[in-house]
Amino acid sequence: xxxxxxxxxxxxxxxxxxxxxxxxxxxxxxxxxxxxxxxxxxxxxxxxxxxxxxxxxxxxxxxxxxxxxxxxxxxxxxxxxxxxxxxxxxxxxxxxxxxxxxxxxxxxxxxxxxxxxxxxxxxxxxxxxxxxxxxxxxxxxxxxxxxxxxxxxxxxxxxxxxxxxxxxxxxxxxxxxxxxxxxxxxxxxxxxxxxxxxxxxxxxxxxxxxxxxxxxxxxxxxxxxxxxxxxxxxxxxxxxxxxxxxxxxxxxxxxxxxxxxxxxxxxxxxxxxxxxxxxxxxxxxxxxxxxxxxxx
Numbered sequence: 427x428x429x430x431x432x433x434x435x436x437x438x439x440x441x442x443x444x445x446x447x448x449x450x451x452x453x454x455x456x457x458x459x460x461x462x463x464x465x466x467x468x469x470x471x472x473x474x475x476x477x478x479x480x481x482x483x484x485x486x487x488x489x490x491x492x493x494x495x496x497x498x499x500x501x502x503x504x505x506x507x508x509x510x511x512x513x514x515x516x517x518x519x520x521x522x523x524x525x526x527x528x529x530x531x532x533x534x535x536x537x538x539x540x541x542x543x544x545x546x547x548x549x550x551x552x553x554x555x556x557x558x559x560x561x562x563x564x565x566x567x568x569x570x571x572x573x574x575x576x577x578x579x580x581x582x583x584x585x586x587x588x589x590x591x592x593x594x595x596x597x598x599x600x601x602x603x604x605x606x607x608x609x610x611x612x613x614x615x616x617x618x619x620x621x622x623x624x625x626x627x628x629x630x631x632x633x634x635x636x637x638x639x640x641x642x643x644x645x646x647x648x649x650x651x652x653x654x655x656x657x658x659x660x661x662x663x664x665x666x667x668x669x670x671x672x673x674x675x676x677x678x679x680x681x682x683x684x685x686x687x688x689x690x691x692x693x694x695x696x697x698x699x700x701x702x703x704x705x706x707x708x709x710x711x712x713x714x715x716x717x718x719x720x721x722x
Contacts, residue, residue, distance in 0.1 A: 438463040438464065438465060438492065439463045439629055442461050442463055442490060442492070442629050443629070445490050445516075445520070446490070460562075460565075460628040460629070460630060460631075460632045461489050461490055461492070461628060461629050462489075462492060462493060462562050462588070462627060462628055463492075463627060463628060463629050464623075464627035467588075467621075467623055467627050467638070468492065468493060468496050470620060470621055470638055471493065471560060471562075471586055471588070471638055472496055472497065472500055472560070474586045474620045474638060474640050475558055475560045475584065475586040476584070477497070477500040477501045477558075477560075478500075478501070478502075479500075479501070479502050480502045481500075481501040481502050481503075481557075481558055482501070482502060482503045482504075482505070482543070482546075482550060482556075482557040482558070483497050483501045483503070483504045483505065483557065483558050483559070483560050484505050484507065484539065484542070484557055484558070484559050484560075484561075484582070485497060485504060485505070485506045485507065485559075485560055485561050486507050486534045486559070486561040486563060486571060487507070487508065487509070487561055487562060487563060487564050488506040488507075488508050488513075488517060488529075488561075489508075489513060489562070490513070490516070490517075490520075491506070491517050491520055491521050493560070493561075493562060494506050494517070494521060494527060495521070495524070497560060498521070498524045498526055498527050501526075501558075502526065502550070503526050503527075503528070503546070503549065503550050504526060504527045504528070505527075505528045505530065505542065505546055506527060506528065506529050506530065507530050507532060507534045507537065508529060508530070508531055509531070509532070509533055509534070511531050514529055514530075514531035515531075517529045528546060528549065530542075534571060534574065535567075535570055535571070535574055538578070538579070539557070539575065539578045539579075539580050539581075539582070540578065540579050540580040543557060543580065556582070556583040557580075557582050557583065558582055558583055558584050558585070558586070559575055559582045559584075559585040559586070559587065560585075560586045560587070561586075561587050561588070562587070562588040563587050563588060563589055565589070565590050565593075565632070565634075568587075568589050568590065568593055569593070569607055572585070572587075572597075572607075572610075572611060572641075573610055576610065576611060576613075576614040576615060576641070576643065577610075577614070577654075581614070581643050582643060583643060584640065584641065584642055584643065585615075585639075585640070585641040585643070586620070586638065586639070586640050586641075587638075587639050587641075588623065588636050588637070588638055588639075589636065589637060589639050590634050590635075590636060590637075591622060591634060591635040591636055591637045592634070593607075593637075594617075594619050594636075594637035594639045595619070595637070596608055597611050597612075597617050597639060597641075598617045598618060598619055598639075601703075601704050601705060601706045601709075602703060602704055603703055604702070604703045604704070604705065604706070605665065605703065606658075606661055606662060606665050609658075609661055609707055609710060610658065610661075611641060612648060612707050613647050613648055613649065613657075613707055614643060614644060614647055614648070615641045615642055615643040615644055616641065616642045616644070617639060617640065617641045618639075618640055619637050619638070619639060619640075620637075620638040620639070620640050621637065621638050622635060622636070622637050623635065623636040623637060623638060648707050648708075649707055649708055649710075649711035650711070651711055651714055651715075652718075653718070656714070656718070657710070657711070657714045660676075660680075660710070660713065660714050660717060661702075661710055662679065663675070663676055663678075663679025663680045664676055664679065664702040664705070664710070665679075665702045665703075666678060666679035667679065669701060670701065671698060671699050671700065671701060672691065672696065672698060672699075672700050672701060672702055672705070673687050673688055673691060673698035673699070675701075675702055676691075680722065682722065686722075690713070690716050690717055690720055690722065691713070693716045694709075694712050694713045694715075694716045695712075696709060696712075696713060
């Protein structure tokens with residue numbers, strides 16, 4: 427847990443309020459705008475990212491640029507993606523003195539990371555071979571952003587992101603509390619919670635606490651499947667009927683008879699009375715292999 431240093435927090439808070447006033451900006455809670463105002467948390471984020479002078483960083487939702495400045499100080503290049511057009515203009519002005527930062531006013535979900543890096547490559551020295559994602563993610567769109575990067579054709583080496591506490595705990599869950607989100611992240615990488623962050627470390631103060639989540643991406647998925655879309659269709663079907671036995675949820679989600687599903691579960695060595703949240707990523711892969719062989 428973060429131990430707050432109130433003098434530092436108040437200082438950054440005053441700076442944040444002043445900056446918002448200077449650029450005539452009002453916080454847009456609909457875009458999940460909660461600005462980080464704690465210096466100790468900044469240090470935890472950058473430390474977890476293991477920044478070097480040759481790193482290329484993609485930052486989503488830079489806000490007023492507090493984290494951006496620290497990233498630019500430690501990394502080789504920072505590409506900051508900001509959806510709010512007024513904030514993007516303000517960032518261009520306030521960060522104009524930094525020659526290793528690009529501000530892009532677009533929706534991250536509409537940007538292919540590979541295309542973005544190709545577009546920016548003439549600015550990188552030396553040429554890039556990988557990138558990292560470091561960001562204070564908007565709560566309302568956390569899951570889509572995570573999936574956007576872990577499923578990208580060119581994946582980041584590591585992601586260090588601030589997310590809602592409950593979302594972080596769901597992502598690092600073990601069998602017994604698994605979800606589609608935890609499986610989708612753990613399929614591609616190893617997640618862990620670096621630290622919990624109290625709501626008071628943000629302005630305006632959100633209604634929930636946060637957590638710094640680190641995801642180390644695998645060079646290959648955790649399990650070998652030949653059709654990732656088909657694999658996740660099966661997982662989605664398994665979770666389609668909340669809290670039901672896996673035999674019933676799969677039958678309902680896939681439109682198969684209970685008898686058919688029972689046979690396939692038996693071949694997968696999975697007890698039909700279990701529930702979807704109890705299955706590990708490896709068990710889902712095993713089940714997918716049996717369903718595929720059966721032509722389901």
